[in-house]
């Protein structure tokens with residue numbers, strides 16, 4: 802019997818590699834390294850953070866597939882693929898453990914095309930507008946669900 806996975810995948814989509822440099826009035830001045838630090842701090846003992854980012858839809862799907870047997874939850878900010886990608890939704894539908902969807906900005910206060918999320922049809926929780934704290938909240942939620 803293999804050990805139960807204790808890794809949490811924190812998965813970031815397109816343009817989030819530029820966090821801290823990109824439209825800081827919307828996304829803030831903190832970087833993806835800060836996301837990693839905050840998630841590490843939020844992670845309970847016995848759980849581990851694996852942070853990934855890609856600008857490519859297929860690469861994100863491959864990372865979700867690879868996470869199926871090796872992680873106990875995904876915190877995902879799909880970036881703009883949130884609003885366009887049935888393929889990422891389908892990949893998440895192959896994944897059994899908890900999925901928490903995070904948006905740094907409050908997408909519902911923004912353009913109408915950001916109000917719809919394909920990923921929300923699968924997500925067990927959705928967080929928007931809390932800045933980077935949303936990632937930490939997602940990690941805390943997965944630890945809570947998996948320790949039950």
Ligand code: DHK
Pocket residue numbers: 815816817878879880881882883903904905906907908915
């Ligand atoms: C990030 C993006 O890159 C946008 O395309 C989304 C999301 C919002 C965020 O708030 O983190 O619309």
